[in-house]
Amino acid sequence: MKIQKIQAYAVSIPLETTYWVSNEIIDRCSQIIVQVLTDEGVTGVATLHGRSMPTVLQVVEQLSGYLAGMDALAHEAIWAKVFGLTTISPDAARASGAPSYLGADKRPALLAAMAGIDIALWDIKGKAVSLPVWRLLGGDRTSIRAYVTGGYYQVDRDLFDIGPEMAGYVSQGFNGVKMKVGGLSLPADVARVKAVRDAVGPSTMLMVDANCAYTLEQAIEAIRAFEPYDVYWFEEPLHWYDSVRAMGKLAQYTHVALASGESEQHSWACRDLIDLGAIRYMEFDATRSGGVTEWLRVAAYAQLHGVSMATHHDPHIHGHLAAAVPNGACVEVFLDEKRDPLWKMLFRERAQLRDGQLHLSDLPGFGFDIDWDVVKRFHI
Template identity: 40%
Template sequence: MKITDMRMETYLWPRTKPIRNGMYVYPNAGLNVVRIDTDEGISGMGLAGGIEEAPEVGKVISEHLRQYVVGQDPFDTEKIWDEMWQPKLVGRRGITTRVISGIDIALWDIKGKASNRPVYKLLGGYAEKVPVYVAGGYYEEGKGLEELASEMEHSVSMGARAIKMKVGGVPINEDVERVRVVREAVGPDVKVMMDANCAYRVYEAIELARKVEKYDLFWFEEPINPDDYKGHQLITQATSVP
C-alpha cells in the first residue's frame, strides 16, 4: 500500500459570542482535517487542532510536509514521523507540531481501516471504556456565575464525572469565586479541574491554588509557562492542589 495524496481541509465559522481563556480570545470555531489517500482506496482522516486562527499557516506547513508523506507506506508511521520531525524546523509545540499530529492520526486511521480493527487494539489497548472529562467554563460576555453553574450542571446531567474550567482571565479572587460556584453546582463527587493556559506568574499561581484548596481540585493545568521547571516545582511545593 502506498500513499497517493495528502491535503488539509479547513472549516471555519464565527461563534455566536467569542469565548476566551486566561490568555486568548476565540471569535471563531473550526476544524482542520488532514486527509490521506492510498492506492488501495483506503483513506484516513486526522484532526490538526488548535490552528483555527491561522489556517493559512497550517495549510502551508501541510503542503511542505506532503513531500515526506506521499509515496510512503502508511504503516511506516514511525519512519514518516521521523522524516517530518526536522530539528531545525520543527519544535515540540506550535502549529507545525499540530499539523504533524493530524497527519499521524490520519495514518493510524488508515492502519485501523486496513486491518479492520480499532486503533486502540493496534496500540495494545484492552479497556472498553476510558475516563473522560468535559472542558468548558470559558469566559464569555454576559456569562456570570449563574450561567457558569448552569453550564457545569448541564455537563454533569449528561453523565460527566469530571469537568474542567478556565481560570486566569479575571482577578484571582473572582476566579476563586467561580471555582466555589462550580464545586457547589456539581457536588462533591465530580472531579473539578482548572486550566490557566499559562496566564500566571509563579506567585499568582500559588495564591490562586492556596485559595481554592478547600474546593478539592483534581488538578491545576498550565498555571505558568511549561518550560519554567523551577516555577512548577515552587508551585507544587506551595500547595496541595496537583
C-alpha cells in the same frame, strides 16, 4: 501500500458569542482535516486544532510530494523524515528534495502538519487490518472516563453565574468538570470556583484551568485560595516562559495535583515537565503536535514515572490512545454546542458520549467519518 497524496482542509465556524480565557479570545470553532490517500484505495483521516491554518495547509501541500511513494505503514520512518526537517541544512534539503522554505518560524506548523499525517497513517493501519486503533495498540477498554470543560468567561453572561451550566453537565452523568480561572482578580475567581463547587456538589471532581495565567508567586496564592473547594487538579497555572521548573516549585506548596503538557510540542519537553515539573497529569495533545507516534512515547515515559495521561481536545482520536495505555486516565469533552458546534456537526460517525464515558466502537481505524457537506459549507 504507498502514499499517493496528502491533502488538508480548513474548517471554521463563527461562534454565536465570544468566549475568553486568561490570555486568549475565542470567537470561532476551527479544525484542520488531513487526508492521506494510498495507491491501494485506503484513505486515512485526521483532525487537528485550527491554529495557523493557512501555514499548516501550505506545509501539508509541500509534504505531500516529499512523502509520496513512502510505505504508508512505516509510521516511524515517515515521522523521522518529517521531524528531520526541523534540523536539516539548506544544502541537505536541496540534495534530498525536501521543502526548502521550512525554517524555525514554520516549526509549529510543520509539527502540526506532521501530527495530522501521523494520525491519518494510524487510521490507515487500523483500516488495513480491520481493527480499531484502540485494539491495534493492544488495549481492551472500549470506554474511558470523560470530563466536561466549560465555565468559560463569556461576554454576554454574568461571569459569576456559571453554577447552573456546570451542574447541568453533572446531571447528564459526568462526574468531572473543568472551569477557567486566571482571567479575573483572584477574589473574583475564588467566588466563581465556590459557585461551581456549590452547584456540582462535594462528590464531583472539579478541575481548574488557568491557561498559563500566573507567575509562581501568583500561582501559589491562587491554589491556596482554591484548595478549600476541593480542587482535583490545577492545570497550566504558570506563564509560558517558566512553566517547568517553577511547576516543580509550585508542587511543594500544594497537595492539589498539577496538570500540564497540552502546549508542549515534543516528547523532550514532556520529559522535562515530568522530571522537573512534578506534574501528576500529562496532557500532551497528539492533534496539536507530533501525532500518535509521539503521544505514545510520552505516555510510556509518563507511565514509568507514575504520571497519568489526561487528554486534551479531540476525544474521537485521543479516546483510542488513552483507552489503550495502562496510565490513560480520562478524555476532555465539550458539551456546549455554542462553544463547540463541530463536535455535533462535523461527523457522520464517531465515538459516543454516554453516562460520563466516551464509548469507542469496533469500526476500523479511529472509527469516525467526516460529513463532507459540512466541510464544503464551512471550508476556508
